[in-house]
Amino acid sequence: MISRIDLRGRALSRRELLAELPRAEVDVEHAGEVVAPILADVRDRGAAALRDLAERFDGVRPVHLRVPAATIAASVEVLDPQVRAALEETIRRVRRVHGAQVPAGFTVEVAPGAQVRQRWVPVRRVGLYVPGGLAVYPSSVIMNVVAAQAAGVASLAVASPPQKDADGLPDAVVLATCALLGVDEVYAVGGAQAVAMFAYGAAGSQDEDGETLCEPVDVVTGPGNVYVAAAKRLVRGVVGIDSEAGPTEIAILADGTADPDHLAADLVSQAEHDPLAAAVLVTPSVELAGAVEAKLVDRTGATFHRGRVAQALGGSQSAIVLVDDVEAGLDVVNAYGAEHLEIQAADAADLAERVTSAGAIFVGPYSPVSLGDYMAGSNHVLPTGGCSHFTSGLGVHSFLRAVQVVEYDADALADVADRIVALAEAEGLPAHGEAVRARF
Template sequence: MRTIDLRGRRLSPADMLAAVPRAAQARAEALETAARIVDDVRTGGEAALRDQAERFDRVTGHDIRVPEAHIAEALAALTPQIRTALEEAIRRVRQASAAQVPETRVTQIGDGALITQRWQPVNRVGVYIPGGKAVYPSSVIMNVVPAQVAGVTEIALASPPQADQGGRVHPVILAAAGLLGITEIYAMGGAGAIGAFAWGVSDLDLDPVDVISGPGNNYVASAKRAVAGVVGTDSEAGATEILIVADSSANARLVAADLVSQAEHDEQASAVLVTDDADLAQRVAVEVSARAETSLHRERIGVALSGPQSAIVLVDDRAMAAAFSNAYAPEHLELHLEDAQEAAAAFTSAGAIFVGEQTPVSLGDYMAGSNHVLPTGGQARYAPGLGAYTYLRPQQVISYDHAALAAVREGIVALSNVEVLPAHGEAVEARFQEDAQGTATL
């Protein structure tokens, strides 16, 4: 891992953003490629999806629409241990997601003047589950459960066909979907799946969705940007990121373990340590190197850790560490600090914050009850992670009676006239015109 030394420098917010390690060129290339793939699916439908499956997944002749028999087979083959773990994760995520659904509220503006604030679920959701270098049944839970809690009535799921499974979606993903009652599943992956959800594929009886959610690599994240405006999306959850802020009290072995744990996802994964302790930085670097070398996925870990998106960042003090972290806005932020609970308040921009050395990102990936589909690429500065609210639309329902309208009649007419929109005022006045019998027309 390279070292970025920011000590002794006065950095403006713009300077801090410029110092953030990012693989910017990779993201730019992904956006261009993803847009082209999405457009191929829009115009080519099933034929384009099959061509992409052959090129990217080495699969031909597979069932793109997964037969329900495949789901039943996967459920039957699920080991008791994995089933129990999945069911417990479902329970925890369902419980946490329920807290994200706002209650309907009625505000009385005046006598006979009511505004009801309600939250309506979208009708149809497309959930994307990655399936390239790893298998993610946990992501099935993280996407489907909040949508169900929100009240979504139609949920479709897509995951790449697997060459070693005869072109089927990975059976553990199918089983997780089966546990949640999802039967509309498609064996399609990457940016093409995002395009299929956005535009629909008539040959497959795949209708367009209202919202697309789910994590993926930079191509999947870029595909979401390509379909923005056609369909709603969650935040662009691209290649994973971890940023750890640590002080002299931190355990270098645990810090290294957590950095490596996220680097094993993908060659594009980002692993960043921010510390004001140069001795800790050196010890972590040694631990990371040793742990990475003995890991199952040491090759991809090595690429991720040596890439421009990963670094050890030296800062002067805690304030500078917080400023850097907030500029980076990581997907996952861990605080390995002596006073981590109190310090957390200063760290305002992150997809999720893991406080203390006993709260690793791995906990959030599976069993914390929190959601692991989180914004990447700095989007945590303005975008939330996935939750029940992702699938909800706030709506205001307005109800005024005649007397309540009369109370604001003059103001409406005055404002419509100053905006030179007299018909607006006339629409109100029409409700107060007297008929031949002298009664108001309501």
């Protein structure tokens, strides 16, 4: 079902190691060619294009592109009480963690009368995308909205695909989650067209009378399929984006002390997201590898999305990687840079401190990725495809800008005037120096 990659006894360079490791093949360039006309259509025709595209891709033509506020509010009343309690607890935990992420400004007195301050300023407006294809994600509503709210963003809009069995509205639990978070601007728009709507805005009201439906945003965030990722790539520069999220990934670094059934359950839990989901186990224990393989067969046969799981586990993006020891395994997971990294080993906490590339790290047998997907308090919108080497998961920082404020008095400027003039002349920009001299 799942392949093996044996790295034991092999001294590999970083380039060679990356070539050996499994990774989902996602052709964002080709997807970009597909979505470019969609983006142009939404930019040019606004609401009319959004309705046509919903009919084409979602199989339903929404009556309301912007979900009526009364519908959003009413969705809470029919929410299953247990689901509501779980959502409220998730919101509480995520708010606590993200509240602590808010950075403090600072003031530095460089010299007497010379001051540089740094302020953190939230973006004006954000568009938050919540997928709704193979599964629906009320948890992603929480991750996106709470981070933006903690950052102090004043205007938030959520988009999620219209559902055929919901009369063209987004999923009812998604709407209820928006209500619990105090969000009343929600659109029944999915895929690349949602990204286009956020980036360019959309003209045309519910009655097609030419009023503005959705104002453009400054930042678009949220996970999605390859077409959403391609759309975000194409609008970057028009708006900011969080990342080009690809198929989900789980990597597990485990030694012989780990429970093979726990590992199999965790690999299956992420494989059920998508046939392209990546599930990777890195271990020095051949015995553990064999036991996990057997458990994967049992769990895949018994799980609800067995076909999807089997396809993901059997794909080229998933493997059990055998290494000489845990130290070599740490090198492998650092090179891989997984979206989710579990460490289930005797010295898990120490190993976690030495991880340099991962979207989020889950330490020990009682911190499964599923916890982070819902209720750990961390954010589950994380970098995929090795992007954790250079970027972070979604958080308060995704919606803030650092602005530096410079304030010098006359004496402080006079003290460095000659040096500024010297540097300006060295760079061949004498007017820079003259701008300082003009003050004296």
